[in-house]
Amino acid sequence: MVESKASWLRESCPPWCVAAHHEEDFPDDREHQGLVREIPAVLLSRTYPESGRLVETTEATTLDVVRHCRAGSREEWVYIGDDEHRLDVSLETARRIASALAETVASGS
Template sequence: MTPTSRSRPSWQREPCPAWCVVEHDESDLPDDRVHDSAGRSTPAVLGGPLEDEQAATELLILMSRRSGDAVDWVFVGEPERDGHGLSLSRESALHVAHEILRLASGED
């Protein structure tokens, strides 16, 4: 729910996280009752050492939480390709980001 909203729907028991940009509505179906952050897009090159080709793409990164749950999820993937993404708990995303930075910077 955005800061300009007057009230939250009856099904929403807790306030939105500070990062939620979704305008929740009383008529939201149960599967649509999700808090989402604004998406961030970053260019990336996909491929690997055994791949013949590399592909430039844009990766979407966003935070989500199902209403009523306690776990935040970080999604990283290609929004135009269903099933091409990774959802990690917030804690796991922090650990993975740390290890990626260590590897990419040449730390042992």
């Protein structure tokens, strides 16, 4: 936990927060954030150009995974994304996804 002197922060940081909160933080940026976990990733993109034939392309990227919560809120979210892709899911959804991914990878089906 990082100590903060920002007057807009009315609650204590959750134990997983590593954000440095500053008085001048813009209102949209006022949130608690956990460690950024960077995952090297390959993404598959499927498009149907005007020709109508399926085109598949792969793209190497780094996906960030970050737990976050708006200041003053108790709703915790997990961000998964990069500069072009963004998915924010509730903490409970993230747990279900993690479980499903573990099962899917382990079983091969």
